[in-house]
Amino acid sequence: xxxxxxxxxxxxxxxxxxxxxxxxxxxxxxxxxxxxxxxxxxxxxxxxxxxxxxxxxxxxxxxxxxxxxxxxxxxxxxxxxxxxxxxxxxxxxxxxxxxxxxxxxxxxxxxxxxxxxxxxxxxxxxxxxxxxxxxxxxxxxxxxxxxxxxxxxxxxxxxxxxxxxxxxxxxxxxxxxxxxxxxxxxxxxxxxxxxxxxxxxxx
Numbered sequence: 001x002x003x004x005x006x007x008x009x010x011x012x013x014x015x016x017x018x019x020x021x022x023x024x025x026x027x028x029x030x031x032x033x034x035x036x037x038x039x040x041x042x043x044x045x046x047x048x049x050x051x052x053x054x055x056x057x058x059x060x061x062x063x064x065x066x067x068x069x070x071x072x073x074x075x076x077x078x079x080x081x082x083x084x085x086x087x088x089x090x091x092x093x094x095x096x097x098x099x100x101x102x103x104x105x106x107x108x109x110x111x112x113x114x115x116x117x118x119x120x121x122x123x124x125x126x127x128x129x130x131x132x133x134x135x136x137x138x139x140x141x142x143x144x145x146x147x148x149x150x151x152x153x154x155x156x157x158x159x160x161x162x163x164x165x166x167x168x169x170x171x172x173x174x175x176x177x178x179x180x181x182x183x184x185x186x187x188x189x190x191x192x193x194x195x196x197x198x199x200x201x202x203x
């Protein structure tokens with residue numbers, strides 16, 4: 001695992017990378033789940049909207065876990081290959097994707113899958129922001145909208161759009177990535193450090 005000091009420095013660098021980006025900010029007052037449930041209860045259209053988000057007065061609020069977004073699993077999905085799943089609640093697995101990382105053959109089409117759970121309160125505008133570096137220089141940064149979710153004991157799943165790994169002699173090598181799962185209220189729910197190697201062939 002990354003030390004607390006290293007993690008703090010990496011997180012600060014990520015903040016600086018996105019400091020000048022147009023990231024949506026929620027300026028409205030944050031509502032509780034109960035307030036959403038009873039908000040404009042007589043309006044059929046709003047009732048349907050809330051139902052589409054799974055908003056109900058049941059919710060899911062485990063007493064011994066204060067986290068609101070729990071990242072359970074991260075997956076690398078490469079076309080024509082078996083998926084690689086990483087248990088994000090297992091420290092050894094998290095350390096492995098940081099130090100050893102994934103191997104992606106150049107020109108391969110791949111997607112990233114995330115399985116997560118929402119607890120205690122409605123999460124609005126959850127997104128994944130990421131910076132990718134190679135030999136200390138930023139080569140890519142992105143912000144992917146995941147969506148809004150209500151508390152639910154059953155996990156949610158999200159898969160990114162397909163991307164193509166870079167190719168060519170200059171593109172091959174080791175890359176470091178750091179990303180955050182963040183919502184419209186600028187609350188950072190999870191930070192992930194991972195790495196990958198772009199190779200000429202599958203190892």
